[in-house]
Amino acid sequence: METILAKIVNRKKQRLKELKENSIYDFDFTISNFEKNIDFSIKKPNFYNAMKKEGLSIIGEVKKASPSKGIIRESFNPIEIAKEYNNIVDAMSILTEENFFMGKAEYLKDISNNVDIPLLRKDFIIDPIQIYEAKYLGASAILLIVSILSDDEIKNFYSLAKELELDCLVEIHNLKELNRALNIDVDIIGINNRNLKDFSVSLNTTLELSQYIEKNKILISESGIFDKNDIKHLKKGNIDGILVGESFMKSSNINHLAKSFKKAFEE
Numbered sequence: 041m042e043t044i045l046a047k048i049v050n051r052k053k054q055r056l057k058e059l060k061e062n063s064i065y066d067f068d069f070t071i072s073n074f075e076k077n078i079d080f081s082i083k084k085p086n087f088y089n090a091m092k093k094e095g096l097s098i099i100g101e102v103k104k105a106s107p108s109k110g111i112i113r114e115s116f117n118p119i120e121i122a123k124e125y126n127n128i129v130d131a132m133s134i135l136t137e138e139n140f141f142m143g144k145a146e147y148l149k150d151i152s153n154n155v156d157i158p159l160l161r162k163d164f165i166i167d168p169i170q171i172y173e174a175k176y177l178g179a180s181a182i183l184l185i186v187s188i189l190s191d192d193e194i195k196n197f198y199s200l201a202k203e204l205e206l207d208c209l210v211e212i213h214n215l216k217e218l219n220r221a222l223n224i225d226v227d228i229i230g231i232n233n234r235n236l237k238d239f240s241v242s243l244n245t246t247l248e249l250s251q252y253i254e255k256n257k258i259l260i261s262e263s264g265i266f267d268k269n270d271i272k273h274l275k276k277g278n279i280d281g282i283l284v285g286e287s288f289m290k291s292s293n294i295n296h297l298a299k300s301f302k303k304a305f306e307e
């Protein structure tokens with residue numbers, strides 16, 4: 041059976057083909073056009089430093105829907121959500137995948153014009169053009185999902201991102217993927233507590249894998265984080281930060297929830 045992850049990646053390939061035939065920008069969707077249109081003089085806030093700072097770093101995700109949960113947030117105004125996050129979290133993750141997460145590339149651009157904390161482009165990156173596009177749209181960092189990339193792709197995409205002054209959150213879900221990420225000496229590792237193949241979630245994934253990660257790496261625990269007890273549990277895994285979508289999107293008081301996460305981490 042085709043996994044949901046394989047479906048998402050196939051749709052993404054098709055989407056990239058569509059964009060190459062019919063650009064959503066006022067120029068053709070090519071790498072050289074992105075290069076011409078990126079303003080390299082604009083310095084974006086640094087994602088790595090935001091993760092490295094003292095205490096628990098929080099990445100708040102702008103997420104309307106997901107294949108596992110359906111619509112997560114009915115009244116979805118990405119700029120308003122981002123403005124709310126801006127004074128509360130350390131960085132934001134902006135979902136730009138259209139078909140399964142109801143994201144949009146333009147959300148990233150719009151948000152980057154309205155906030156001053158680092159933005160992560162959250163998408164299924166399988167082609168270098170998406171990395172140029174992330175830069176063009178105002179990202180400080182991109183997500184690289186190890187399970188959908190070959191070793192060469194991880195290496196090449198990682199160094200391309202660095203050339204474009206983008207950090208990479210390199211996402212893994214098991215020991216095999218972790219070893220592939222460590223082979224190219226990545227600096228920020230995201231452990232996804234959700235298995236993208238069957239959607240099962242276990243925070244223990246972070247605890248089990250964190251023991252293989254040296255202290256000099258930045259470690260982010262991703263997905264399925266809801267309350268202060270989750271933070272206390274994850275703290276045993278020496279995490280630097282967390283990536284939170286659903287529980288923030290459904291919260292009536294993001295500030296309060298984020299503070300309770302930070303406080304639980306200090307205790």
Ligand SMILES: O=P(O)(O)OC[C@@H](O)[C@@H](O)c1c[nH]c2ccccc12
Pocket residue numbers: 101103162163185211232262263264265283284285286287
């Ligand atoms: O909504 P949650 O359970 O808090 O999860 C957020 C984030 O970790 C999740 O959206 C995510 C993690 N890795 C991904 C890769 C692609 C798309 C989405 C994701």
